Amino acid sequence: MSRPMTLAEKILARAAGRPAAAAGEILWAEPDVAMMDDPLGPNLIQEGLERLGGRLRHPERVVVISDHCAPPANVAHANLLKVTRQWAKRYQIARFHEFEGICHQLMVEEGYVRPGQLVVGTDSHTVMGGALGAFATGIGSTEMLGVLVTGQMWFRVPTTVRVRWEGRLPFGVMAKDLILHLLGQVGPAGLNYQAVEFCGSAVDALPMDERFCLTNMVVEGGAKAGLIPPDQVTREWLQAVLDPEAYAALEWLEPDPDAAYARELVESVDALTPQVATPGNPANAVPVAAVEGVKVDQAYLGGCAGGRLSDLAAAASLLGGRRVAEEVRLIVCPASRRVWQQAMASGVLQTLYEAGAIVTAPGCGACGGGHSGILGDGEVAVSSTNRNFPGRMGSGSASIYLASALTVAAAALTGRLTDPRDILEA
């Protein structure tokens, strides 16, 4: 019997066609899924693709999703979408989407990410898919070109950090608070080159929506992948997404019980409080109490780490029957059309509307500085998205505080950074 393996090691071994893999080894593996988005996909790889023969090794493994520039805000965006659309047609990519939402959300909603798979994508938040027990990671466009042409890519098998969260998240505290807290502990490079495996009773209790937020943001600590070993929650979620045949064919890989971890962080979440990442870096986490009272111009609820139904519903639960502060704009950008539809059907959008929110088209929106909610010079935003680097959402002199959907909603209501529990308990 081979040496016990972490989930990351197991998946990379399988994708490399080997019985085993150990951290530190360099191996060539075959991604099961290769996803490209609009800014970093077809428009950048086409020239190289022609040089390398112009043929895709496995077109059936390719997914193309236009999300950053959809709907387009200018001619450059529109042309980018056009090139991407034409490319998908030319190469007969069956799994092509545009105007439907954020690529990472569609990747899981459409059942493209499956447990045990190796998934690569031309966007750093591809790591989100690891919540389904896959090894999902972001790659550059040239790397993607190599994958398209050869079907393979080299990996250095990462060491794994195990994060074990026990206990129960207190009322008013969300997965976003957990991951910001972790990033604050490890720092912006604290997980560099590593995989993170999440476990513990607090993680077990999270619905998939919230789990996606955890794995989405591991890259803010530099991690190569974030994984949650599949359990009953994963199974139920996939049963709803996949047809019975696809579900029956799933390969459920799990970490071995005595696998070797580079580090284990064990913590009780019972006393965790709402967190905020102060401007500049997602790892600048502090309890919201430390920055309470900071005035905000914009409250933004959206993105692939804060625009799912659970986020919108949480914000609605706080804002129901209330009205956002006059000097604040609350912009809501659902992560996908499906999230938009579910939020509409369940009355969440109505509640947000009545509270004064502006609801925009699903997609990346203002998160990457694209459109629909860009910040002006010196403005202050609180956002449920995943990055707050200078200039991330527009002006380089704007300040972005990252927080949970509840904390964003609380700030929208009062016009200042506020502990959401003060309002929920009132």
Add this chain to the structure above:
Amino acid sequence: MTIHPKPIEGRAWRLGDNVDTGQLALAEYSAQGVAVYARHCLEHLRPEFAAEVRPGDLVVAGENFGSGSSRETAVLALKHLGVAAVVAASFARLFFRNAINLGLPVVECKEVARIADGDRVVVDPWRGQVDNLTRQESYPASALPEHLRELLEAGGLVPWLERRMRDSR
């Protein structure tokens, strides 16, 4: 074209820790081509950089250089400006891979704090050494593993794959 594995000498532009790809390729200039990214490269951190950097200059940064997004335009903007190599205390993995894939030499050196803005520096990514000519000091650096050296010597992933395809015919 093959880049010959010789040391690279240049003038250092000193940057701090956690320089993210959004500083190298600013989102607000997206979809306008690499030349536009290059013109605004690092404008929030070093407003004079894009105008004053000269071909052959080196970027010398602290920990976690190139963190954040997967955008290769971060590498391409530096290449467009003629930056010959990047030395950093550590790199974010996406930037590191992208740089190798696009033929931009990257070297990890823990003693970057000894290098000041404007110092003349010689970088040897093949041997794993950084020499500071201004201070007359040498610092150990990490040598690239064999397969990455091969990629870099070929000029990046595309020429490397081209060569491999040619050889297998």
